[in-house]
Amino acid sequence: MPEKELDRAVQGEYKLGFEIDIEQDTVPPGLDEETIRFISRKKEEPEWMTQLRLKALRRWKSMEEPRWGHLYYEPIDYQSISYFSAPKKGPESLDEVDPKILEAYDKLGIPLEEQKQLAGVKVAVDAVVDSVSVKTTYSEELKKHGIIFCSISEAIRDYPELIKKYMFSVVPMNDNFFAALNSAVFTDGTFVYIPKGVRCPMELSTYFRINALNTGQFERTLIVADEGSYVSYNEGCSAPMRDENQLHAAVVELVALKDAEIKYSTIQNWYPGDEEGKGGIYNFVTKRGICEENAKISWTQVETGSSITWKYPSCILKGDNSVGEFYSVAVTTLAQQADTGTKMIHLGKNTSSTIISKGISAMKGQNIYRGLVKIGANATGARNYSECDSLLIGDRCGAHTFPYLESKDAHGQVEHEATTTKISDEQLFYLRQRGIGEEDAVSMIVHGFCKEVFSQLPMEYAVEAKALLNLTLEGSVG
Amino acid sequence: MSAIMKIENLHATIGGKEILKGLNLDLEEGKVHAIMGPNGAGKSTLSKAIVGHYDVKITDGDIIYKGESIVDMEPEERALEGIFLSFQNPVEIPGVNNAYFLRTAVNAKRVHEGKEELNAAQFLRLMKELVNELGMKTEMINRSLNEGFSGGEKKRNEILQMMMLQPELIILDEIDSGLDIDALRAVSEGINKMKDGKRSFLVITHYSRILDYIQPDYIHVLKDGAIVKTAGAELVAELEEKGYAALEEA
Numbered sequence: 208m209p210e211k212e213l214d215r216a217v218q219g220e221y222k223l224g225f226e227i228d229i230e231q232d233t234v235p236p237g238l239d240e241e242t243i244r245f246i247s248r249k250k251e252e253p254e255w256m257t258q259l260r261l262k263a264l265r266r267w268k269s270m271e272e273p274r275w276g277h278l279y280y281e282p283i284d285y286q287s288i289s290y291f292s293a294p295k296k297g298p299e300s301l302d303e304v305d306p307k308i309l310e311a312y313d314k315l316g317i318p319l320e321e322q323k324q325l326a327g328v329k330v331a332v333d334a335v336v337d338s339v340s341v342k343t344t345y346s347e348e349l350k351k352h353g354i355i356f357c358s359i360s361e362a363i364r365d366y367p368e369l370i371k372k373y374m375f376s377v378v379p380m381n382d383n384f385f386a387a388l389n390s391a392v393f394t395d396g397t398f399v400y401i402p403k404g405v406r407c408p409m410e411l412s413t414y415f416r417i418n419a420l421n422t423g424q425f426e427r428t429l430i431v432a433d434e435g436s437y438v439s440y441n442e443g444c445s446a447p448m449r450d451e452n453q454l455h456a457a458v459v460e461l462v463a464l465k466d467a468e469i470k471y472s473t474i475q476n477w478y479p480g481d482e483e484g485k486g487g488i489y490n491f492v493t494k495r496g497i498c499e500e501n502a503k504i505s506w507t508q509v510e511t512g513s514s515i516t517w518k519y520p521s522c523i524l525k526g527d528n529s530v531g532e533f534y535s536v537a538v539t540t541l542a543q544q545a546d547t548g549t550k551m552i553h554l555g556k557n558t559s560s561t562i563i564s565k566g567i568s569a570m571k572g573q574n575i576y577r578g579l580v581k582i583g584a585n586a587t588g589a590r591n592y593s594e595c596d597s598l599l600i601g602d603r604c605g606a607h608t609f610p611y612l613e614s615k616d617a618h619g620q621v622e623h624e625a626t627t628t629k630i631s632d633e634q635l636f637y638l639r640q641r642g643i644g645e646e647d648a649v650s651m652i653v654h655g656f657c658k659e660v661f662s663q664l665p666m667e668y669a670v671e672a673k674a675l676l677n678l679t680l681e682g683s684v685g
Numbered sequence: 686m687s688a689i690m691k692i693e694n695l696h697a698t699i700g701g702k703e704i705l706k707g708l709n710l711d712l713e714e715g716k717v718h719a720i721m722g723p724n725g726a727g728k729s730t731l732s733k734a735i736v737g738h739y740d741v742k743i744t745d746g747d748i749i750y751k752g753e754s755i756v757d758m759e760p761e762e763r764a765l766e767g768i769f770l771s772f773q774n775p776v777e778i779p780g781v782n783n784a785y786f787l788r789t790a791v792n793a794k795r796v797h798e799g800k801e802e803l804n805a806a807q808f809l810r811l812m813k814e815l816v817n818e819l820g821m822k823t824e825m826i827n828r829s830l831n832e833g834f835s836g837g838e839k840k841r842n843e844i845l846q847m848m849m850l851q852p853e854l855i856i857l858d859e860i861d862s863g864l865d866i867d868a869l870r871a872v873s874e875g876i877n878k879m880k881d882g883k884r885s886f887l888v889i890t891h892y893s894r895i896l897d898y899i900q901p902d903y904i905h906v907l908k909d910g911a912i913v914k915t916a917g918a919e920l921v922a923e924l925e926e927k928g929y930a931a932l933e934e935a
């Protein structure tokens with residue numbers, strides 16, 4: 208089949224690229240100590256937090272932007288970005304959320320009224336627009352179980368002891384260039400605390416929306432699952448279509464104490480830019496979790512958006528018998544580039560990790576898997592299984608895998624498998640000869656390829672992920 | 686006696702090279718047509734031209750199906766209109782579940798015909814029945830489409846699809862190649878079961894064996910991009926004895 212036909216079937220149209228027409232408070236571009244104090248003041252933060260931010264800023268200034276990723280982009284001018292933007296109608300009263308925001312979230316399929324449910328299932332949502340959380344649903348109901356589900360700004364004010372104890376405990380503020388930047392300027396995000404022995408009775412989720420022009424989004428999420436607890440958390444996101452690139456540098460920290468389990472799912476759909484690579488979100492994200500004894504963390508991600516993705520959700524398997532999992536589908540089409548993967552750090556005995564990575568490239572998309580499995584000296588009986596598969600659609604895209612293994616334990620058991628396949632014209636033709644339309648044929652092959660990852664998502668999100676995948680690849684084949 | 690398909694003065698190229706050179710052929714409704722001919726003569730090219738394969742460019746002539754030209758139709762439209770090709774070499778599609786694929790195809794056809802879709806249970810019952818009939822292993826239902834199937838298993842899977850899709854014009858490109866004795870019988874019986882006096886068949890083969898089973902009404906010889914001879918089933922024995930070279934002199 209001719210190349211341009213193939214393109215037609217995978218070239219998705221970004222359907223969430225609208226702008227919310229609301230008045231916003233935005234600081235002028237630039238980053239210095241005054242910017243930090245401004246953000247801190249806006250958020251009515253205690254002085255200790257302001258000091259931590261200033262410390263992070265100093266660290267950041269001494270660091271260099273990493274360039275080892277297999278990514279090509281013009282240097283980012285950090286002084287030309289605005290670091291704070293908030294809808295003018297403040298989030299003070301939960302009932303007074305700007306109707307335009309409610310409407311926008313409705314359009315995104317995220318109900319902010321508690322009576323409206325997602326696919327008939329109760330899902331608690333924290334809605335973040337640019338730099339602030341505008342609404343958190345079901346907080347009261349969750350409180351009855353002792354669960355804290357609120358914006359990180361509220362948590363800093365209301366639960367300082369938990370924040371002081373756990374923030375920066377998994378991702379230190381100087382961990383890397385983007386984490387340091389985030390530590391200095393982070394604006395909002397979600398805080399979750401599940402008490403000992405509690406199984407969170409509903410899905411928790413945060414939906415991030417970038418709306419303002421020239422503004423970066425720097426969210427920070429912290430989830431603490433106390434001993435023997437369980438939580439399933441999902442994040443989603445989108446942004447308007449703009450010709451300028453916008454920076455998104457988030458940090459997510461997960462703490463799974465003894466016997467606890469955290470399932471963290473992401474459906475990433477930031478605006479990907481156009482076919483020439485113009486516009487789109489630069490997504491530089493640090494996500495890491497720590498597992499104490501017998502604990503388990505699963506990262507599941509479906510990455511379809513952003514013009515650039517730099518992201519390695521990781522697990523530190525500190526406690527004996529702890530388990531880390533990473534399931535990923537990353538799609539790059541148009542001129543998107545993704546350098547993504549995971550790190551599994553085995554420190555405890557009999558720790559085990561599983562990595563299933565599925566990269567799909569179409570049009571001029573470039574997909575890089577970069578993964579590290581590290582087995583420490585005391586991690587006897589550690590096991591890892593990695594599988595990295597790439598699917599190419601057309602001839603102009605690419606896929607590369609960079610698996611790294613560091614093992615100090617001769618007894619560690621590590622298995623790695625990798626495959627690269629191409630959707631061939633012959634396969635598409637075969638399906639079409641059986642009466643299946645071209646786009647359905649592509650999506651059938653793609654879904655077959657992603658099956659293992661989608662099966663990890665909570666039901667209501669699996670449906671969304673499949674639909675999103677179809678939309679993303681719509682028009683890029685044919 | 687009416688023709689389900691009329692192929693008129695068909696000229697077609699692959700990669701710029703002319704393969705079909707003014708081919709004429711009428712396929713009658715409810716009849717079994719067999720095509721024989723030397724390797725490289727253009728038999729597979731003809732079948733690809735009929736189903737709209739992207740390799741084949743039609744440069745002149747026409748293909749009329751049920752009274753209408755189909756040369757500008759998308760492959761999936763031709764399929765939905767009832768044209769089925771069993772491929773000489775069915776492609777493997779990893780990750781796509783055989784049953785899921787076939788149910789999608791069957792339901793696409795049903796929707797096209799204004800019928801209700803089959804639900805998973807109805808579909809599976811039907812599929813299992815036919816899988817047994819064709820002597821296939823039940824596990825084939827849940828394997829990836831054609832992936833790792835042996836040559837014979839692939840051919841049986843093609844016949845399974847044919848039986849599920851109930852097409853009106855069935856083109857079988859060397860369905861008998863690579864089949865063992867039992868498979869050949871099972872496949873032939875499957876084909877015979879599909880004969881209903883309306884459905885038409887175009888069977889491309891090199892061997893008389895399958896023709897003994899399915900009893901063609903016509904034998905056509907395709908040589909160098911054109912039909913050079915058409916006769917009844919008796920031609921098979923003659924060809925087996927003398928070969929295609931003898932036709933040249935005739």
Ligand SMILES: Nc1ncnc2c1ncn2[C@@H]1O[C@H](COP(=O)(O)OP(=O)(O)OP(=O)(O)O)[C@@H](O)[C@H]1O
Nearest residue numbers: 699700704722723724725726727728729730731740
């Ligand atoms: N993709 C292609 N590129 C170039 N030449 C091709 C291609 N496909 C077919 N051909 C050529 O077209 C001619 C006809 O091929 P075709 O497959 O139709 O023959 P056939 O009659 O089916 O032969 P066989 O009995 O061996 O199956 C052959 O010379 C073949 O090499």
Ligand SMILES: [Mg+2]
Nearest residue numbers: 728729730773
């Ligand atoms: Mg052939």
